[in-house]
Amino acid sequence: GPKVLQIPSHQIIDMGQMVTLNCDPVSNHLYFYWYKQILGQQMEFLVNFYNGKVMEKSKLFKDQFSVERPDGSYFTLKIQPTALEDSAVYFCASSLEGGPYEQYFGPGTRLTVL
Amino acid sequence: AQKVTQTQTSISVMEKTTVTMDCVYETQDSSYFLFWYKQTASGEIVFLIRQDSYKKENATVGHYSLNFQKPKSSIGLIITATQIEDSAVYFCAMRDNYAQGLTFGLGTRVSVFP
Numbered sequence: 001g002p003k004v005l006q007i008p009s010h011q012i013i014d015m016g017q018m019v020t021l022n023c024d025p026v027s028n029h030l031y032f033y034w035y036k037q038i039l040g041q042q043m044e045f046l047v048n049f050y051n052g053k054v055m056e057k058s059k060l061f062k063d064q065f066s067v068e069r070p071d072g073s074y075f076t077l078k079i080q081p082t083a084l085e086d087s088a089v090y091f092c093a094s095s096l097e098g099g100p101y102e103q104y105f106g107p108g109t110r111l112t113v114l
Numbered sequence: 115a116q117k118v119t120q121t122q123t124s125i126s127v128m129e130k131t132t133v134t135m136d137c138v139y140e141t142q143d144s145s146y147f148l149f150w151y152k153q154t155a156s157g158e159i160v161f162l163i164r165q166d167s168y169k170k171e172n173a174t175v176g177h178y179s180l181n182f183q184k185p186k187s188s189i190g191l192i193i194t195a196t197q198i199e200d201s202a203v204y205f206c207a208m209r210d211n212y213a214q215g216l217t218f219g220l221g222t223r224v225s226v227f228p
Contacts, residue, residue, distance in 0.1 A: 001161070033215065043159075043205065045215030056214045091159065098214050100147045100166055105159035 002026040004106035006092050007074075012112045018080035021109045023092030025075055032075045033093040033103060034067065036060060043091065049075065050098070079111075087113045116141045118206050120219035127196055127226055134181070135191045135222045137206030145211040148189045150178070152202040153221070159205075165189055193224075201226045 005024040013019050025032050034046040048056040049067050064083070069075040075094075079086055089110050093103040117140040127133045139148065148165040163175045165182050173180045181190035193200055203223045207216040 031214065035216075042220045043216075043218045045217065048214035050214075058215060089157070099211075100164065102149060102161045102164055103216060104161060105151070108157050108159075 002029075002094075002104045004092055004094055004104050006090075006106035006109050008109060009107065010110045010112070012114065013082060015084055015113050016081045018078065019082055019111065021077040021079075021090050021092075021111070022074040023076070023094075023106055025092065025094030026096075026104055029094035029096050029104075031055075031095045031098050031101075031103075032067075032069065033095075034077045035091045035093065035105075037089045037091060037108070039088075046077075046090075055098075082111075082113045084113050087111060116146075116208055116210065116213070116217040118208055118217050118219040120206055120222050122222045123220075124223040124225065127224070129198060129226055129228050130195055132192060132194045133196055133200075133224055133226075134193075135204055135206075135224070137189050137191070137219055139187050139189065139206070139208050141187075141208065141210055143210035143212070147209055148180075148182070149207045149209075149216065150180070150189075150191045151205045151207060152200075153205065154202050162204075163191070196224075196226045198226050198228060200224060 007022040032049045037043040089108040091108045092106040095101040095103045146167045150162045165173045179192045203221040205221045206219040
């Protein structure tokens with residue numbers, strides 16, 4: 001099926017530092033998402049991005065979080081500054097359109113904040 | 115607010131048999147979409163099948179089928195002729211007509227033994 005790529009697969013940083021997680025969505029997809037999964041817990045929605053704007057965000061999407069996709073390049077999630085509770089696996093997803101269209105997920109980036 | 119509940123933590127089955135997983139959901143909306151994903155041992159998240167709330171027919175894709183019982187807010191997943199490679203964690207998810215983000219259940223771990 002369609003492939004979403006994520007870089008890096010694992011990132012270790014010190015608390016208070018900035019981190020950028022990169023996502024290469026499916027080429028013709030228009031909607032992009034970030035989800036967070038803490039070990040042993042369910043995946044939780046963070047944010048949805050379309051046409052250069054945040055369309056929807058959850059309460060987990062703190063002020064320290066930001067997303068962008070400059071000039072059709074990587075779709076990025078930036079956390080600045082990071083906190084210990086940001087340690088999790090972050091999954092990027094994309095879909096052709098909104099509505100009922102299924103979302104395709106990347107392999108995730110494991111973020112460890114020390 | 116939406117909620118998705120998967121009460122079965124884990125299921126073990128013999129190869130070539132049928133496994134059934136439960137999922138119940140809560141939503142205020144009359145129109146919504148239900149999805150099943152699986153997460154493999156490597157962490158890859160794979161879309162399996164979708165059910166639109168307005169469709170009465172149960173969706174079927176390959177050896178995956180759904181048991182959609184709208185009055186009970188239930189969307190069970192049935193896997194027939196299971197294979198070893200079906201061993202994974204299966205997540206039920208939903209979104210309504212207005213939200214873009216998926217709401218996930220906690221998942222059911224399926225182990226298929228030879």
